Amino acid sequence: MEYEYDTISEAFVNLLYEIKADGDIVPVGREHASGKITREICPCHVRIGHPRNRTLLVNGRNSNPFAQMFETLWVLSGTNELGALKIFLPKAGEWSDDGKTWRAAYGPRLRYAVGLDDVQYERFRAAMIVHNRAVTNFSVSGFSAVDQLKYVANELQNDPTSRRAVMTIWDPAKECTIEKSRDFPCSNHIQFLIRGGKLDCHVTMRSNDLWFGFGSVNVYEFSVMQEIIANVLGISVGAYYHNANSLHVYEEMLDKFDPIFNGKIFSLLKLGVKPFAWSKDLLHVSVNRGYVNTVQKFYDCDTTELVSALKQLVDSDSAGTILFYLLLYVLFLKDKELLVKNYPLLM
Numbered sequence: 001m002e003y004e005y006d007t008i009s010e011a012f013v014n015l016l017y018e019i020k021a022d023g024d025i026v027p028v029g030r031e032h033a034s035g036k037i038t039r040e041i042c043p044c045h046v047r048i049g050h051p052r053n054r055t056l057l058v059n060g061r062n063s064n065p066f067a068q069m070f071e072t073l074w075v076l077s078g079t080n081e082l083g084a085l086k087i088f089l090p091k092a093g094e095w096s097d098d099g100k101t102w103r104a105a106y107g108p109r110l111r112y113a114v115g116l117d118d119v120q121y122e123r124f125r126a127a128m129i130v131h132n133r134a135v136t137n138f139s140v141s142g143f144s145a146v147d148q149l150k151y152v153a154n155e156l157q158n159d160p161t162s163r164r165a166v167m168t169i170w171d172p173a174k175e176c177t178i179e180k181s182r183d184f185p186c187s188n189h190i191q192f193l194i195r196g197g198k199l200d201c202h203v204t205m206r207s208n209d210l211w212f213g214f215g216s217v218n219v220y221e222f223s224v225m226q227e228i229i230a231n232v233l234g235i236s237v238g239a240y241y242h243n244a245n246s247l248h249v250y251e252e253m254l255d256k257f258d259p260i261f262n263g264k265i266f267s268l269l270k271l272g273v274k275p276f277a278w279s280k281d282l283l284h285v286s287v288n289r290g291y292v293n294t295v296q297k298f299y300d301c302d303t304t305e306l307v308s309a310l311k312q313l314v315d316s317d318s319a320g321t322i323l324f325y326l327l328l329y330v331l332f333l334k335d336k337e338l339l340v341k342n343y344p345l346l347m
Helices: 008-022 065-076 106-111 118-130 148-158 210-233 251-262 285-300 303-313 318-334 336-346
Strands: 002-005 024-028 036-041 044-048 113-115 144-146 166-168 187-195 198-205 236-244 247-250
Touching: 002 008, 008 036, 008 044, 008 210, 008 247, 008 251, 036 251, 065 106, 065 210, 065 285, 065 318, 106 113, 106 148, 148 166, 148 187, 148 210, 187 210, 198 210, 210 236, 210 247, 247 251, 285 303, 285 318, 303 318, 303 336, 318 336
Parallel strands: 002 044, 198 236
Antiparallel strands: 024 036, 036 247, 044 236, 113 144, 166 187, 187 198
């Protein structure tokens, strides 16, 4: 099924309606969801015309834009450690095998993709032929690591017509060699194409929860990557294409839909509010890691230091604006009364 919307908010509400009205009933049987039923559109192809209006503004959903913002920086920082992420997503540990990390976190897979280059692979294949062994699980020294975000930016800088600006998240060496885990990547790959002088983004997902994935973080994080790369290239953001082979919701969520259908859909675009820019500097792992560490630092420190830091960030650039909003939310979590007291000084 193919759908087209202007913003994520319009897409979210209308796709909820489509799934509730016409979604196929599909049971799921994995250990963490045993006995549950989903409603599914299979497959689902969505085009969003204005992906920079990525904040979900829908009555009844109560999504957390600060969590969306921070999880995106967390992914861009290349980490899989849940420490600071739990400030914004307290239930993050429920999808962890060890309570400390996400096994399938996108950050390490995008920023430190590890594999064999052609020479290393040929050496391994030759060894397998000599020893008459099947190529199954193996380990070998001399791996190559690739920052896939920098790769696609460089690829499109060198050849704006390239169709090879692709980032891969699903890793057979990881997914096909583990028997049990709470965390498998739902996203397969992301491709960027320059069309009509603008940067389009194409995301392919094997499985996508509309409520907790598509609307909460997936479109947000991948469209941010689209914007950062567009800024590196010096071109405008184009359309965002989201291809989910299984777009679904769990039936237990259906009773939450009616308030959304009866509410309003808001859009920064229609309100005439211009979304802030995600700087091209965020292409670099170290910059994102700095922001993640700063948030953790001020979450752990005295609120007086936190207020002082916020006052210094009031008139900062776009990257500083992101940090300002994240620290504002941290102050909200730590001391709501102090936030109210200092609010006039921070606006």
